[in-house]
């Protein structure tokens with residue numbers, strides 16, 4: 001099978017598109033023939049020696065934690081051949097999803113409803129699980145509450161806006177001006193141009209802030225929290241900084257590490273099938289162009305998600 005792999009940590013030049021052995025199944029695993037995978041910042045951070053690189057003990061390393069595809073071999077599980085599935089698996093341990101075949105723990109994947117596009121679903125799991133866990137598990141969002149999403153046009157942000165809206169919250173988002181119409185379509189009541197607008201008018205007004213940007217941006221939003229509010233900060237690399245600033249201002253900050261969950265994926269699949277949730281695809285690339293997708297993701301201004309597709313299984 002073809003896969004993207006690296007033999008050492010480094011820049012985009014380390015990404016190779018070449019043949020690798022198909023993975024072997026262990027107990028409780030299925031073999032998935034991959035249709036699409038999503039590109040997440042953690043993928044290029046890890047390949048460059050940051051992100052989840054501490055969990056990698058051998059090379060070649062095949063990046064990627066999320067996918068969509070069809071069951072090629074159900075192993076000893078209840079799945080059936082040709083069933084459509086999607087998932088985020090093994091995170092933060094290596095999962096090898098940038099490959100034409102993936103061995104996936106059955107308990108971490110979900111069947112995809114017929115109404116949901118299989119290619120789009122390749123980019124759905126990681127961002128939607130992160131958004132779900134930030135909004136509902138860490139944020140305990142209630143209907144009628146005020147939510148601010150920092151980085152609302154990005155992969156996680158645009159799904160967090162929609163989930164918060166679906167739950168009955170009032171949502172404000174930050175993005176560049178050219179993305180404000182997109183934010184309005186997602187359900188944001190207010191869109192803030194983070195380059196030119198201050199957050200002063202939102203002081204003490206938010207029950208929940210979903211911080212998809214981190215660092216000084218997350219810290220700058222802390223005064224927007226109501227005294228009992230919570231800011232959930234996503235980027236691991238700046239979380240200590242944001243937590244420390246929160247403690248100094250007596251504001252609650254929660255870090256997050258996205259966890260696989262078949263149960264949450266099932267609900268997410270249903271929400272997409274019922275058109276309450278929509279994944280916006282920023283751009284699609286063939287798997288062999290993963291380096292181009294990484295470069296675009298590294299720009300920090302992707303709208304929605306980037307997806308890699310698979311055409312020639314072998």
Ligand SMILES: NC(=O)c1ccc[n+]([C@@H]2O[C@H](COP(=O)([O-])OP(=O)(O)OC[C@H]3O[C@@H](n4cnc5c(N)ncnc54)[C@H](OP(=O)(O)O)[C@@H]3O)[C@@H](O)[C@H]2O)c1
Pocket residue numbers: 040041042126127130150151152153154155156157174175176177179194212213217233234235236256257258297300301302303304
């Ligand atoms: N802890 C976890 O488990 C976890 C899980 C998933 C992701 N993450 C992390 O969370 C972060 C976001 O992930 P993602 O997939 O959503 O990233 P992404 O899709 O690459 O985010 C891109 C978006 O960020 C926006 N942006 C950039 N700078 C901004 C700023 N200063 N203020 C507001 N928006 C800004 C851009 O908006 P404009 O183009 O409009 O400027 C763009 O739409 C990443 O650091 C990722 O590694 C962590």
